[in-house]
Amino acid sequence: MMTTTNETLTPVTLDELQMMTDFNYLHDRGEIAFQEVNTTNYLASRLDEMGISYERFDGFTGLLATIGDGRKPLIGLRTDIDALKQVYQGKTGVFHSCGHDSHMTMILAVAKYFSENPDQLPGTLKVIFQPAEETVTGAERVIKSGQLPQLDCLYGVHVAAANDIAGKHAAPIIMAAATRTYWVTITGKTAHAGRPWLGANVIDAFSTINEKFKQIKLDTDTPYSCITTMFQAGESSNIVPDRATFAVDLRARNNDLMNEMQEQAFAIMKSVETDDIKVILDGNDLSPASIPSEPAMANMRQAIVNVLGEDGLVEAKPSQGGDDFHFYAYDGIAKETTMLGLGCDLKPGLHVPGMTFDRSAMFDGAKMLIDAIRLTK
Ligand SMILES: [Zn+2]
Known part of the structure; x- marks a missing residue:
């Protein structure tokens, strides 16, 4: 299938300095599953600054923000917020070695864009700051909370290791087993x-x-x-x-x-x-395994081409890792779902403390998520 750059979408400018501030703050303060108290408070303070309304989950960490007046389609955007307890250079600490700090940074930038450009939002955006992805239990808590409404479409993102997806490349789905x-x-x-x-x-x-x-x-x-x-x-x-x-x-x-x-x-x-x-x-x-959705993937493909050009689009390979993102489709709370696989020169690999990646990929990733949302019908 040929996908060409969509000229009808107005270009996006991001506050890259603010994104780096968010990233550096979150990166240095990783917290493990269901203990993301400081992280949740920081996200709440950022949403307050942007004038975005949100609710806390009843009895656990994380937030659910809303942009828009309830108009359909109801589009979800999910980031995980937890980190991993690991030993690095002889010391035990909690590290964002799975890149959830970058996911939060991108999702905050997307939220900021749509709160400042509500005319660009085709419906209502529900932003899920989800705890406890690493223990594969957070998504189910969010779903069981009853606070999340039925979504027409849900997007997520995960940074990919360089040997899975090269830098300046992205895939419209992460094929989890x-x-x-x-x-x-x-x-x-x-x-x-x-x-x-x-x-x-x-x-x-x-x-x-x-x-x-x-x-x-x-x-x-x-x-x-x-x-x-x-x-x-x-x-x-x-x-x-x-x-x-x-x-x-x-x-x-x-x-x-x-x-x-x-x-x-x-x-x-x-x-x-x-x-x-x-x-x-x-x-x-x-x-659960990812449940491929053609409409969601088509939007994500177009978004990738818009930001990285035709050469930046790669079709996903099956991945060994799991992600509790797939519970949203598996449990039927989100109809069409896909996760952007973001190449960012990430080395040596996910879950390795001290892993590094090209931070400018966060700017591209946020733009892709913005376009996927703008293309959602
Ligand atoms: Zn992860």
Whole structure:
């Protein structure tokens, strides 16, 4: 598909000095999931300065700002706000090694633009300053708060490592895979190792489960995996063990494939149960795959070309990382969604403390988000 520069949109000028001030402030004061108190207060003070109305979430960090009078379409713009606790140069600290400081900076600039240019906004903008992306739990808290209305369209952004997307390039979607983790206990029946027929050995049960996991076959060409990542059993070398715990990690390119694989994994775990062997699910973690939206991606593609030219547009490669952004589409609160993948010479990689990137990419990224919003119908 050919996308050419859209001449009908008036050029955008950003307050780059203010953006660097925001970035430097936020960069130096990273806070971990659900503890972004200072960060939230700073964002609130910036919105106050811009005269943008917002509400705090009931009982947790983050903000929900509104620009516009409720007119449709209802367009969402989401930034994550948390950082990571890590050891860097021998010291434990909280670092914005996932670039959420840059995401907040861009989203503040977009909010400022539309508060000063309301005629450029095709509907109403809901700006979500979302906590706790790193623990993949913030989006669901926002959705469950009931404070976010049903959105026609939702945009997000994530800076990309240089080996995924080169500097001065961007992708109209970040193709996140679906991931699920299950923590499982197997209970059996203990006996003396010399009389194993009197017991029910949980290691035997686990071996069967593990072998069957490796034989899962789905009718697809896209990669998927179901592997055991943790296993523990037995305390004594001469006793039949009656308790084991394990963790299994499932990954698939899309949510349907994940559901199909999970069904098979559950059936496998059930298949080893007997009067003496029981398989119990202790807990799970889930992160949905991105759900590609053609209308949202078309707007983002056009926005990228407007800012970086035809040569700046790259189609996304599947990414290994997950992002709780995808819960907004998965849970049905946002109809069309996409995340801008922003190339910015980021090295050596995300989640590496001390990672660096070309900060001027934030100016381009903010302009792309502004254009994607302006193009939303
Ligand atoms: Zn991140």
